[in-house]
Amino acid sequence: MKCRVCRGPAVIDVRRHNAAFCGDHFVRHCEEQVRRAIDAHRMIEPDDRVLVAVSGGKDSLALWDLLDRIGIEADGLYLGLGIGEYSDESGRFARAFATARGFELREISLAADYGFDVPGAAASTRRAPCGACGLSKRHLFNAAALERGYDVVATGHNLDDEAAVLLGNVLRWEIGYLGRQHPVLPASPGFAKKVKPLVRLGERESAAYCVVRGIDYQVEECPMAEGNRHLAYKAVLNELERRSPGTKATFVQGFGDRAHDRFVDVAEVERDGLGECTECGAPTTGVVCAFCRLRARAIGA
Amino acid sequence: MEAVLSTDSLDAVKVLLRNPRREVEISGPTTVAGLLRQLDINPETVLVIRGDELVARDGTLDEADDVEIRPVISGGHA
Numbered sequence: 081m082k083c084r085v086c087r088g089p090a091v092i093d094v095r096r097h098n099a100a101f102c103g104d105h106f107v108r109h110c111e112e113q114v115r116r117a118i119d120a121h122r123m124i125e126p127d128d129r130v131l132v133a134v135s136g137g138k139d140s141l142a143l144w145d146l147l148d149r150i151g152i153e154a155d156g157l158y159l160g161l162g163i164g165e166y167s168d169e170s171g172r173f174a175r176a177f178a179t180a181r182g183f184e185l186r187e188i189s190l191a192a193d194y195g196f197d198v199p200g201a202a203a204s205t206r207r208a209p210c211g212a213c214g215l216s217k218r219h220l221f222n223a224a225a226l227e228r229g230y231d232v233v234a235t236g237h238n239l240d241d242e243a244a245v246l247l248g249n250v251l252r253w254e255i256g257y258l259g260r261q262h263p264v265l266p267a268s269p270g271f272a273k274k275v276k277p278l279v280r281l282g283e284r285e286s287a288a289y290c291v292v293r294g295i296d297y298q299v300e301e302c303p304m305a306e307g308n309r310h311l312a313y314k315a316v317l318n319e320l321e322r323r324s325p326g327t328k329a330t331f332v333q334g335f336g337d338r339a340h341d342r343f344v345d346v347a348e349v350e351r352d353g354l355g356e357c358t359e360c361g362a363p364t365t366g367v368v369c370a371f372c373r374l375r376a377r378a379i380g381a
Numbered sequence: 382m383e384a385v386l387s388t389d390s391l392d393a394v395k396v397l398l399r400n401p402r403r404e405v406e407i408s409g410p411t412t413v414a415g416l417l418r419q420l421d422i423n424p425e426t427v428l429v430i431r432g433d434e435l436v437a438r439d440g441t442l443d444e445a446d447d448v449e450i451r452p453v454i455s456g457g458h459a
Contacts, residue, residue, distance in 0.1 A: 081437045091435040092428075100437060137455060210456070240454070287428055287453040291435055301400045305456030314454055318425040 092288045095325035103292045107149075110289045113280040114146045121264045123275035124232055130154035131230040131272075133221045134178075134185065136170030136298045139236030141177050142286040143278055145293060147234065148181070154234065157224055159217055160189035162197025163304055170298045177295065186228075188220055196378035198304065205377045209304035212374060219362060219371035225272035237276040240283040243328040244313040246335055259347025262340055268351060270363035282328065394442045396420075397449040409444040416442060417450070426454050 081090040083102035090100035094109070101109055118124055132147065134140045134156040147154050158174045161167050171187075178185035191197045198216070202209040225233045242261070249257045267273040278286060290297050305311065320327045356362070357369035364370070393406035396416070407416055413429045413436050429436045430449040442448055 081439050090437045093438050095425075103435075138453070139455065283455060284425060284428065284453045287451065288435055291428060291430060291433070291451075294433070299399060299451060301452070301454075301456055308456050311454065311456040314456075318423050318454070321425045322423050 091292065092285075094282075094285065096282075096321075096329050098325075106288065106292055110142070110146060110281060110285060111150050113285075114143075114277045115150050117263060117277050117280045118150075118152075118275075121262075121275070123264055123277055124152055124234075128231040129229060130232045130234055131221070131225050131228070132156045133217065133233060133235045134158045134174045135236070136173035136177075137236070138287045138290045138295075138297045138299075139238055139241075139278060139283065141173070141295050141297050142289045142293075143234060143236045144177070144183065145181075145295060146289070147277065148183075155184040155186060155230075157186045157188065157221060159220055160187065160191065161213055161216070162189070162191045163199060163302065166298075166300065166303055169300070173296055173298050177297075186224070188224065190216060194375055196375060201374055201378040202304070204380070205374060207374075208308065210308050210310065212378075213304070215370055215374055219369070222272050222274075223360070223362065226270075230272060231267075232273045232275055234275050234277055236278055236286070238278040238281050238283045238286055239328055239332060240314055240317070242276070242279055242332045243317050244310050246332060247313045247317060248309060255343050255346045256350050258335075258340070259343035259345070259350075262336065270354070270356070270361075279332070280329075392444045394444060395447050397447070399450075400452055407442075409446070410441050412438070413440050413442065414438045416448070420450070422450065427452055 081093055081100040082088065083090050083105050084099040085105040086102060088102045091103050092106050093100040124130060130147065130152060132140060132144045132154045134144060136158070144154060144156055156174065156178055158171060160171055174185060198209055198213045201207070201212040205212065221233050246261060249261060263276045263279045265271070265274040317328050354363040354365060357364045357372055359368050359372040362369045362371065392409060394409040394411065396405050396407055398405065407419060414424070416429065417424050417427070424438065428451045430451055431442065431446050436442065
């Protein structure tokens with residue numbers, strides 16, 4: 081296989097683009113895809129302060145590196161989830177990456193700062209661990225951005241993540257979630273702006289980007305994610321992609337172009353009905369927000 | 382998986398697999414596409430790495446190569 085650009089030996093093929101790239105041109109391909117996503121959805125304005133949600137995995141580190149390469153300065157925020165050696169190792173990758181580049185990495189520890197961890201929360205609430213993890217991330221990244229004056233929270237959600245979530249939301253007709261499934265969620269009272277600059281890159285591309293760029297990341301899968309529904313959706317989608325390259329991109333981009341608008345009203349009604357959590361002030365549909373309820377149950381309050 | 386060997390062999394490609402971490406040996410030489418086919422792995426879900434470098438689908442893997450098949454699928458979603 082030869083690089084589509086220079087005709088040198090290729091190191092990676094991207095079948096949905098019917099293309100292969102050498103290392104240098106693959107990096108440029110990734111930069112171009114991120115730049116196109118940012119420009120098309122007006123994700124980041126020139127003077128915005130950007131906070132990257134950093135996990136130590138391939139997507140968040142690739143995102144942080146790519147933003148820097150295309151000239152967008154960003155700080156990182158790492159959330160320690162307390163998932164044993166997995167979290168310890170993830171934190172080491174995040175810190176090593178930031179230190180090597182002189183980037184600012186802020187840290188929050190669920191255990192030290194909030195008195196619980198994801199395994200404990202899952203056990204005490206009998207929720208799936210991924211539910212407690214996702215809830216904690218959404219709440220704390222948003223709160224940190226608002227408290228520290230960031231305009232934008234950038235997350236490493238990639239094309240595969242978006243396709244899997246979209247499939248799940250469609251299968252259950254979660255119309256409120258469908259209304260919020262977009263590469264950009266604008267700022268609103270109590271919410272920082274959220275953007276997903278990797279939405280045009282598959283996770284095979286973000287992993288390949290890290291290998292080509294020499295970025296060490298947490299390769300091992302989270303031990304608590306095994307068997308979750310999100311992985312099952314990805315398996316189905318990857319089988320479809322193997323048979324018909326471009327399926328995932330067509331699914332996600334088609335939803336954005338042709339169907340998302342139909343669900344926005346539902347999401348807006350839900351957002352307009354939000355009050356303030358009596359514990360932390362975050363937006364909530366109830367008296368106490370979901371994160372504060374999760375924490376109270378996890379610490380036995 | 383008919384070509385997977387169970388013991389050290391001079392004409393085998395050593396392959397590291399993850400989640401769970403384990404090693405297998407495959408008769409060489411073979412291509413990346415052939416390797417994944419033998420192991421029944423969907424190419425959309427992995428990278429094939431020799432040393433520190435990616436190997437494309439038509440790249441040849443020789444007997445002396447130490448190869449990693451690295452999964453790229455993440456399960457958590459926030």
